[in-house]
Amino acid sequence: MMTDTLKPRDGxxxxxxxxxxxAEGKSLEIxxxxxxxxxxxxxxxxxxxxxxxxxxxxxYEPEELVLTARAGTPIAEIEAxxxxxxxxxxxxxxxxxxxxGGWPGAGTVGGALAAxxxxxxxxxxxxxxxxxLGLTAVSGRGETFKSGGRVVKNVTGYDLCKLIAGSWGTLxxxxxxxxxxxxxxxxxxxVAIVGLDDAAAAQAMIAAMGSSCDVSGAAHxxxxxxxxxxxxxxxxxxxxxxxxxxxxxxxxxxxxxxxLVARVKPFGEVVTIAEASSVPLWQAVRDVLPFAASRAGAxxxxxxxxxxxxQGAALARMVTNATGASCxxxxxxxxxWISVPDARDDAAAPAVRRAVAACGxxxxxxxxPAALRxxxxxxxxxxxxxxxxxxxVKEGFDPKGVxxxxxxxxxx
Amino acid sequence: xxxxxxxxDAAVLARRESIVAALSAIVPGEGxxxxxxxxxxxxxxxxxxxxxxxxxxxxxxTTEQVxxxxxxxxxxxxxxxxxxxxxSLSGGALPLTDxxxxxxxxxxxxxxxxxxxxxxxxxxxxxxxxxxxxxxxxGFYYAPDPSSQIACTIGGNxxxxxxxxxxxxxxMTTNNVLGCExxxxxxxxxxxGGKHLDAGGYDLLGIITGSEGLLGVVTEITVxxxxxxxxxxxxxxxxxxxxxxGDCVSRIIGAGIIPGGMEMMDRxxxxxxxxxxxxxxxxxxxxxxxxxxxxxxxxxxxLIARVEAIARDCQAVTCKVSSSEQERLLFWAGRKAxxxxxxxxxxxxxxxxxxxxxxxxxLVLKRIRELSxxxxxxxxNVFHAGDGNLHPLILYDANKPGELDKTxxxxxxxxxxxVDVGGVLTGEHGVGVEKRDLMPAMFSETDLAHQQRLKCxxxxxxxxxxxxxxxxxxxxxxxGRMHVHAGRVAFPDIPRF
Ligand SMILES: Cc1cc2nc3c(=O)[nH]c(=O)nc-3n(C[C@H](O)[C@H](O)[C@H](O)COP(=O)(O)OP(=O)(O)OC[C@H]3O[C@@H](n4cnc5c(N)ncnc54)[C@H](O)[C@@H]3O)c2cc1C
Numbered sequence: 001m002m003t004d005t006l007k008p009r010d011g012x013x014x015x016x017x018x019x020x021x022x023a024e025g026k027s028l029e030i031x032x033x034x035x036x037x038x039x040x041x042x043x044x045x046x047x048x049x050x051x052x053x054x055x056x057x058x059x060y061e062p063e064e065l066v067l068t069a070r071a072g073t074p075i076a077e078i079e080a081x082x083x084x085x086x087x088x089x090x091x092x093x094x095x096x097x098x099x100x101g102g103w104p105g106a107g108t109v110g111g112a113l114a115a116x117x118x119x120x121x122x123x124x125x126x127x128x129x130x131x132x133l134g135l136t137a138v139s140g141r142g143e144t145f146k147s148g149g150r151v152v153k154n155v156t157g158y159d160l161c162k163l164i165a166g167s168w169g170t171l172x173x174x175x176x177x178x179x180x181x182x183x184x185x186x187x188x189x190x191v192a193i194v195g196l197d198d199a200a201a202a203q204a205m206i207a208a209m210g211s212s213c214d215v216s217g218a219a220h221x222x223x224x225x226x227x228x229x230x231x232x233x234x235x236x237x238x239x240x241x242x243x244x245x246x247x248x249x250x251x252x253x254x255x256x257x258x259x260l261v262a263r264v265k266p267f268g269e270v271v272t273i274a275e276a277s278s279v280p281l282w283q284a285v286r287d288v289l290p291f292a293a294s295r296a297g298a299x300x301x302x303x304x305x306x307x308x309x310x311q312g313a314a315l316a317r318m319v320t321n322a323t324g325a326s327c328x329x330x331x332x333x334x335x336x337w338i339s340v341p342d343a344r345d346d347a348a349a350p351a352v353r354r355a356v357a358a359c360g361x362x363x364x365x366x367x368x369p370a371a372l373r374x375x376x377x378x379x380x381x382x383x384x385x386x387x388x389x390x391x392x393v394k395e396g397f398d399p400k401g402v403x404x405x406x407x408x409x410x411x412x
Numbered sequence: 413x414x415x416x417x418x419x420x421d422a423a424v425l426a427r428r429e430s431i432v433a434a435l436s437a438i439v440p441g442e443g444x445x446x447x448x449x450x451x452x453x454x455x456x457x458x459x460x461x462x463x464x465x466x467x468x469x470x471x472x473x474t475t476e477q478v479x480x481x482x483x484x485x486x487x488x489x490x491x492x493x494x495x496x497x498x499x500s501l502s503g504g505a506l507p508l509t510d511x512x513x514x515x516x517x518x519x520x521x522x523x524x525x526x527x528x529x530x531x532x533x534x535x536x537x538x539x540x541x542x543x544x545x546x547x548x549x550x551g552f553y554y555a556p557d558p559s560s561q562i563a564c565t566i567g568g569n570x571x572x573x574x575x576x577x578x579x580x581x582x583x584m585t586t587n588n589v590l591g592c593e594x595x596x597x598x599x600x601x602x603x604x605g606g607k608h609l610d611a612g613g614y615d616l617l618g619i620i621t622g623s624e625g626l627l628g629v630v631t632e633i634t635v636x637x638x639x640x641x642x643x644x645x646x647x648x649x650x651x652x653x654x655x656x657x658g659d660c661v662s663r664i665i666g667a668g669i670i671p672g673g674m675e676m677m678d679r680x681x682x683x684x685x686x687x688x689x690x691x692x693x694x695x696x697x698x699x700x701x702x703x704x705x706x707x708x709x710x711x712x713x714x715l716i717a718r719v720e721a722i723a724r725d726c727q728a729v730t731c732k733v734s735s736s737e738q739e740r741l742l743f744w745a746g747r748k749a750x751x752x753x754x755x756x757x758x759x760x761x762x763x764x765x766x767x768x769x770x771x772x773x774x775l776v777l778k779r780i781r782e783l784s785x786x787x788x789x790x791x792x793n794v795f796h797a798g799d800g801n802l803h804p805l806i807l808y809d810a811n812k813p814g815e816l817d818k819t820x821x822x823x824x825x826x827x828x829x830x831v832d833v834g835g836v837l838t839g840e841h842g843v844g845v846e847k848r849d850l851m852p853a854m855f856s857e858t859d860l861a862h863q864q865r866l867k868c869x870x871x872x873x874x875x876x877x878x879x880x881x882x883x884x885x886x887x888x889x890x891x892g893r894m895h896v897h898a899g900r901v902a903f904p905d906i907p908r909f
Pocket of ligand 1: 457458493494495496497498499500501503504505516536557558559560563564565566567568569570571572573574575576577624625626628629630631751840841877
């Protein structure tokens with residue numbers, strides 16, 4: 001594998017690397033720590049463009065709510081820095097380490113944005129894309145360009161940050177990013193309902209989200225899933241657990257906790273979980289620990305499905321009835337992690353795609369053996385108009401297909 | 413008027429009659445407006461210094477009609493300018509004399525209210541306020557609230573990525589839109605997203621929002637609605653120095669408090685609004701802050717006390733907490749009427765919209781005062797203080813020869829100043845024609861070329877709203893060309909492994 005990796009030291013190097021690749025007709029795989037490398041179609045590239053040497057926070061002004069960092073800066077380092085000022089990345093970026101069998105805490109800020117990471121707080125605070133203020137990047141034309149700025153409110157020109165967020169390195173190599181930081185909550189608590197089936201849980205979460213309680217996390221762990229998390233097991237005695245998180249200043253959390261308990265009591269037995277257990281429990285939900293590689297199998301197929309919250313339970317039922325899969329619900333039922341028994345040779349793709357077609361939304365095959373990810377489209381197939389538009393966007397930024405081409409769809 | 417619009421296409425103008433006839437076969441009856449008198453109301457948007465009569469105004473009623481109109485115009489090489497309510501302050505909906513003005517006013521129905529998923533599906537011509545009105549009986553609202561909300565449309569909001577006084581806490585339009593139906597210039601129809609939280613694939617919704625009508629015509633929008641906070645209270649704080657007010661804002665955020673709204677006004681703005689609405693503003697202060705906290709009663713009471721303490725620490729000279737809903741609304745009445753209030757004390761005013769890093773506020777205000785003296789034009793400043801979005805209102809008289817030109821020059825100086833201190837040209841009103849030629853102050857040729865290639869992916873012929881946003885119109889073929897230097901040394905001295 002010698003000489004297969006280019007490790008630029010700065011933005012200028014990145015530009016030279018891309019120009020070099022263009023001149024030699026070579027393709028590049030953009031990587032930070034490579035922690036999410038196993039997601040997507042297995043694409044053939046000639047060289048790896050390793051951005052992990054582009055590190056360092058170049059600006060952090062907590063009172064302006066902004067932070068600028070080079071793309072290879074570890075996300076863990078950034079989270080620690082903002083935490084030292086009582087702030088957080090409100091999009092609560094999940095850590096794919098456990099799911100993909102990597103080590104926890106890996107990943108760069110560039111990777112977090114390229115994958116548009118989010119977490120349970122997505123329902124209240126948005127995803128990475130909602131906190132992405134500015135970028136400098138090198139496109140597949142070997143040109144450095146920038147978009148956005150370092151202020152939290154800006155509509156000058158197209159919002160290319162949004163486009164690059166979630167593009168999985170197929171459009172440009174980011175070299176520097178500016179993101180929004182926000183105050184972290186003073187405290188948190190969780191209200192949990194015990195023993196609900198998926199459909200009842202969906203109703204309870206809808207009721208909670210429709211209240212003024214400002215719920216910042218709403219997840220449902222069916223019994224078998226809850227049983228696999230010691231904290232959830234302790235709270236629910238091995239039964240299903242529907243979790244509702246409250247964050248904020250102490251008097252507010254206390255007040256909302258009382259209101260929320262009253263609101264969800266009609267659904268079943270209610271328990272409350274104090275901060276000390278609530279924090280790690282939500283981290284486990286965020287990182288989908290019940291389906292961790294160490295538990296489910298390093299290559300056991302795992303789907304991530306985004307749908308309307310009211311459709312979650314029905315969609316999950318369609319898939320589980322057909323395949324015996326198990327599910328974890330986040331985002332008030334709108335995000336479903338579906339773990340498929342690993343014996344299957346099609347990752348249950350037909351069942352998942354059928355359910356998504358019936359219920360709306362989209363599904364991504366997050367974990368599966370490379371051969372399966374080549375055989376089954378990991379990203380949701382697009383209709384012809386959207387696929388053509390997507391391809392034209394790709395060609396605008398990367399006409400020669402130097403970057404991660406084929407990772408999302410053939411040619412993209 | 414200093415901005416040059418694209419040269420009208422003489423060949424298109426010569427075929428006007430047959431083009432209007434063909435379009436009349438697509439859009440029925442009164443949806444076609446072709447007489448000069450009837451087209452007059454469409455000749456400008458909120459940036460009234462710029463006017464032009466379009467070739468024809470069309471008011472389609474269905475997505476199918478929009479699709480057929482665009483397909484026809486695409487085939488025939490006819491330009492199209494989409495329009496919502498025409499409240500844009502940057503000239504985004506300024507007609508082109510050789511183009512169709514596509515008014516979306518008849519797309520005025522709310523298609524679905526879904527409380528369980530907390531979304532509303534609306535047609536683009538529905539006004540911003542109508543979305544909130546449709547759901548408030550159940551205690552919900554739509555968060556982005558531009559001051560123009562009784563008039564402006566959701567389609568216009570998406571095109572401009574509009575904000576409002578609550579966007580520090582609740583986000584701009586882009587953070588509150590989940591899906592849309594879009595008709596491309598070719599007439600093709602695309603659906604992006606829906607009731608789920610992320611659309612999947614490239615975030616096209618994220619670039620359509622804020623694209624100022626250059627990428628496609630939006631024919632349906634799915635927005636998120638939120639449950640109304642239990643309560644809200646506002647504090648009115650006066651300062652003798654704008655530095656103290658700025659410091660107070662920073663310290664509030666530094667203390668981990670994100671208020672529902674945080675607005676600042678300077679002395680001229682305070683005076684104009686107080687005389688207009690009698691909100692009880694102190695008249696002897698240099699800067700006035702309105703800080704609104706919303707949420708459960710317990711939280712609001714707790715945070716109000718903290719904000720009061722911070723304000724006192726920052727040398728506040730007056731500090732008044734609203735004691736009733738009526739009083740809270742009165743505090744806001746002044747701020748919300750700031751533009752018309754300034755309109756009363758001057759024949760005309762010009763509203764600017766830059767964003768700056770908040771710490772630069774004292775410097776920027778000082779420079780604006782100096783420029784104001786230099787140009788001999790008065791300025792009143794209103795400021796979305798939490799997010800650094802500054803609205804200097806330049807007072808002028810369009811009937812005085814040369815005064816509009818001087819005002820525009822002054823405005824440009826302010827916006828360049830915003831960029832110089834690390835800010836941006838526009839925080840919420842858009843580039844349009846107004847700031848088009850200032851884009852190079854913020855972006856290089858290469859930056860702009862990358863944005864324009866996105867335009868090419870959506871509208872290769874450049875027929876949709878040309879002359880807006882981009883200072884130079886490049887042909888897509890020219891932008892697509894790539895110069896690869898084969899034969900040069902690849903990867904000269906980049907570390908390799
Ligand atoms: C008094 C006043 C106060 C204001 N306050 C605020 C404020 O607080 N915050 C703020 O952000 N803005 C504010 N604005 C600016 C303006 O109201 C917003 O930009 C608004 O979103 C424009 O909506 P509209 O329906 O009037 O759009 P228009 O002015 O008709 O059009 C605006 C742009 O959108 C495009 N467009 C319209 N509809 C569509 C569609 N269906 N598909 C594709 N493109 C479309 C047009 O081509 C144009 O480029 C204010 C304006 C006024 C006059």
